[in-house]
Amino acid sequence: LVLVGEDSISAEMVEAELAAMRPEDAPPLESDSLSQSVDQHIRRYFETLNGAMPPQGLHARVLREVEYPLIIATLEITRGNQVKAADILGINRNTLRKRIRELGIWSGRQA
Template identity: 45%
Template sequence: MSSEGHCDSLRSCVRTNLQEFFDHLEDSQTTDLHQRILREVEPPLLELTLKQCNGNQSHAAKMLGINRNTLKKKMDLYQIEAR
């Protein structure tokens, strides 16, 4: 993080926020950490990619490197609408 509180890179932002998440994690014996993190990170990634692609799911899927059907399933899972 820079002195102004801005992240220098995506990696540093993720690291800082993950550290904060771990600082507040109540159950150190959790066994679903990967899924918990994905449930937090994946929806905004999908939403912002769709916004960048003006709602074009085929283009968004290509940018994400996933199949359009996979994108649609994830959109349904997270209740994301293409705009």
């Protein structure tokens, strides 16, 4: 949670807060490489907009772009077993089935 007395939060403010939360000499988290990749991708996307604001719904689009390959890869390693995939993902099996339908993923098994 970042508390600031401004109307908007800049990237510099977030970076300063994150630096204060995790010392530089701490071992890197396993998720750092994914986080860094997402950060770089999003920054490149913003650069392509040349200062314009992105269309509404960016959060949902980013989540979908991450969730889709995550679910596909998990279903692949479980050979389509939705119960195992849901357990690995840490979500309810019915939630996984709903997301499979909503994302247009065919899991190899009938629901």
